[in-house]
Amino acid sequence: MKLKIAILPGDGIGPEIMTQSLGVVQAVCRKFGHDLDYQEGKIGAVAISDTGIPYPEETHLLCIASDAVLFGAVGSPEYDNNPSAKIRPEQGLLTMRKQLDLYANIRPVKAFSSFIHQSPLRSDLVADVDFVCIRELTGGIYFGRPQGRSEDGLTAYDTCVYNVDEIERIIRLAYNYAGKRRKKLTVVDKANVLSTSRLWRQVAQRLEKEYPDVETEYMFVDNAAMQIIQFPKRFDVLVTENMFGDILTDEASVITGSLGMLASASVGAHTSVFEPIHGSYPQAVGKDIANPLAMILSAALMFEYAFNLPNEGRLIREAVDASLTEKIVTEDIAGKGRAYKTSEVGKWIAEYITLSGK
Ligand code: IPM
Ligand code: MG
Numbered sequence: 001m002k003l004k005i006a007i008l009p010g011d012g013i014g015p016e017i018m019t020q021s022l023g024v025v026q027a028v029c030r031k032f033g034h035d036l037d038y039q040e041g042k043i044g045a046v047a048i049s050d051t052g053i054p055y056p057e058e059t060h061l062l063c064i065a066s067d068a069v070l071f072g073a074v075g076s077p078e079y080d081n082n083p084s085a086k087i088r089p090e091q092g093l094l095t096m097r098k099q100l101d102l103y104a105n106i107r108p109v110k111a112f113s114s115f116i117h118q119s120p121l122r123s124d125l126v127a128d129v130d131f132v133c134i135r136e137l138t139g140g141i142y143f144g145r146p147q148g149r150s151e152d153g154l155t156a157y158d159t160c161v162y163n164v165d166e167i168e169r170i171i172r173l174a175y176n177y178a179g180k181r182r183k184k185l186t187v188v189d190k191a192n193v194l195s196t197s198r199l200w201r202q203v204a205q206r207l208e209k210e211y212p213d214v215e216t217e218y219m220f221v222d223n224a225a226m227q228i229i230q231f232p233k234r235f236d237v238l239v240t241e242n243m244f245g246d247i248l249t250d251e252a253s254v255i256t257g258s259l260g261m262l263a264s265a266s267v268g269a270h271t272s273v274f275e276p277i278h279g280s281y282p283q284a285v286g287k288d289i290a291n292p293l294a295m296i297l298s299a300a301l302m303f304e305y306a307f308n309l310p311n312e313g314r315l316i317r318e319a320v321d322a323s324l325t326e327k328i329v330t331e332d333i334a335g336k337g338r339a340y341k342t343s344e345v346g347k348w349i350a351e352y353i354t355l356s357g358k
Contacts, residue, residue: 002035003307006066006271008059008096010044011089012280013342014072016288017295020346021070024319025299027350028312039066043096044074044089044280054092060099068306069273070299071096073280089280097137100273102266103166104173105135105245107277109232109252109262114324118257118333121229126255131235132177133252135245136162136170137266140196142242162196162241167203174239175211181236183214188224188240188248200241221248228252249277258332260291263298265305272306274298288341291330293320296349319352 005025009018022038029036041059048054054074063069074089096102111119111129119126144159171187178185187204189197201218208216219227221244227234228248232255240248253262259278266273276294284290297320304313323329328348331339340348 001307001309002037003029004037004065004067005302006059006062006069007038007040008043008063008069009040009072010074010092010280011046011076012073012282013284013290014044014074014280016285016342017276017290017292017346018070018072020292020342020349021295021299023346023350024296024316024353025070025302027353028299028303028316031315031353031356032309032312034309034312043071043092045076045079047092048087048089052087054087054089055095055099060096063096063100063271063273066271068302069100069271070295070302071273071275072295073276073278075280075282077282094142096273097266098143100266100270101138101268102270102273103136103138103268104170105137105264105266106177107133107135107245107249107252107262107264109133109249109256111256112261112321112324114321115257115329115333118335119255121232121255125230125232129232129255131232131252132181132237133245133249134170134174134177134237134239135249136166136239136241137245138242138268139163139166140242160194160196160241160243162199164199164203167200168207171200171204171207171239174237175207175214178214178237179211184236185211185214185216186224186235186238187216187218188221188238188244189218190221190244191218192220196241224248225251228255253277258291259294260330260332261293261297263294263296263301265298265301267305272302274302274306288343289331289339290342291332292342292346293323293330296320296346315353315356316349319349319356322352323349 009015041062141160144161191197300313300316303309
């Protein structure tokens with residue numbers, strides 16, 4: 001099969017983990033006889049310093065001409081510490097999401113049995129955790145207008161906006177997902193306070209009747225934040241709005257032992273994007289210490305979702321599991337054991353794939 005993919009490494013550790021993920025993708029393509037055609041594009045702070053724009057037109061054209069996009073991370077301390085910067089690297093990611101209409105971000109949260117002891121939670125709480133967080137990605141407070149400051153600069157505002165169509169399409173996607181899993185959907189909102197949340201709940205209650213085989217529960221976001229820590233095994237599919245999803249998935253990711261492990265798929269009307277949920281980790285740049293697993297697992301999601309090639313995805317997961325069992329891991333999850341470099345972990349996984357019997 002011919003696989004045309006866009007590679008957007010972005011900022012910080014993005015390029016380092018992308019190199020490893022690409023090495024894994026190449027190994028898989030050699031193994032299964034796929035013809036890989038990839039091209040690199042700029043996004044984030046690197047794009048700003050090259051072109052002045054965080055998501056240049058050229059990058060957008062590359063994305064829409066590709067079958068899938070692998071994205072690393074954006075963000076830079078230079079901007080984080082300068083709240084008055086008008087152009088910001090994160091705008092690159094947000095513009096890409098909006099322009100590709102990536103309305104659903106699917107974040108699987110699964111415990112890796114070989115290192116549940118790395119979790120900050122007790123092993124008995126974490127073993128067998130397996131849920132999916134579906135985050136709405138192109139609406140809500142991230143994109144609502146007006147947004148900004150009053151003329152005197154003393155007041156700032158953001159606006160949370162959702163319409164019925166935006167809510168309906170993500171809830172339907174979540175129901176379809178839940179229908180293929182353990183058939184339980186948790187709709188997370190703040191309907192006791194926010195009017196957008198009340199609209200979410202109203203739409204979900206209407207759709208609930210169309211999916212009688214799925215059990216629906218409604219949960220306020222503060223309660224969900226607590227239950228994810230207290231009873232993570234109770235969740236199957238969780239659906240929520242943009243910012244709640246951003247926060248809950250960072251929280252959920254540490255259950256599995258490290259933020260460096262969680263991959264995600266962003267899907268919508270055009271090309272899908274596969275990205276780790278972590279950020280650009282500027283403190284680690286150039287040190288070859290960042291965990292490449294979330295980026296490598298994002299490539300597994302890409303094979304499965306964008307190309308419908310489950311065996312390729314499975315082999316990547318098997319190789320990642322093997323690296324965990326053999327403790328070929330980076331410092332964030334090495335505990336008292338030896339900490340391997342980003343590049344060593346990536347090469348080990350690519351080699352496992354090359355040598356495997358499929
Ligand atoms: C994420 C990130 C982004 C977000 C940032 C980098 C804009 O935190 O993908 O979760 O908030 O969506
Ligand atoms: Mg986030």
